[in-house]
Amino acid sequence: xxxxxxxWDESFKTLQDIIRLKDISTxxxxxxxxxxxxxxxxxxxxxxxxxGLETMISSRIEHPITLDWAKKIKKSFNYIDxxxxxYIEKTSK
Numbered sequence: 001x002x003x004x005x006x007x008w009d010e011s012f013k014t015l016q017d018i019i020r021l022k023d024i025s026t027x028x029x030x031x032x033x034x035x036x037x038x039x040x041x042x043x044x045x046x047x048x049x050x051x052g053l054e055t056m057i058s059s060r061i062e063h064p065i066t067l068d069w070a071k072k073i074k075k076s077f078n079y080i081d082x083x084x085x086x087y088i089e090k091t092s093k
Contacts, residue, residue: 007056018047027054027078032066038073045076054078 008021009029018028028048035041048055056079059067067082074080 005054007054009058015044015047018044018051018053022051022053025053027056029056029058029081030077031058032070038069041073056081058082 005026006024007027007029008025012018012021012028013034021028030041030045032038032041035044045055055077057070057074057077058081059070070082074082
C-alpha cells in the first residue's frame with residue numbers, strides 16, 4: 001500500500017472491480033448515476049465499507065435532482081465533493 005491515499009473513480013463500475021481494487025486502494029469515489037441509481041449505490045457502498053475502504057460521494061455535472069439526492073445521502077460517506085460551483089464558468093451571454 002502506498003503512503004499516499006489512493007481513491008479510484010472511473011476504474012470501478014462493478015462489484016468485481018471493487019474486490020479487484022481493494023488491496024491497492026484507500027477508497028472509492030461514488031456518483032449516484034455511475035451505477036444506475038440509489039439501490040446499486042447503496043449495495044456497492046456496503047461492499048466497499050465491508051472491505052475497509054473509505055468512500056467519497058461526488059457529482060459530475062448532472063441534473064439538479066441527482067445532486068439533491070446525493071446531498072440527502074452524503075452522511076453515509078467518509079468524504080463529500082458535492083460543490084460544483086467550481087465547475088461552472090459564466091459566459092459573456
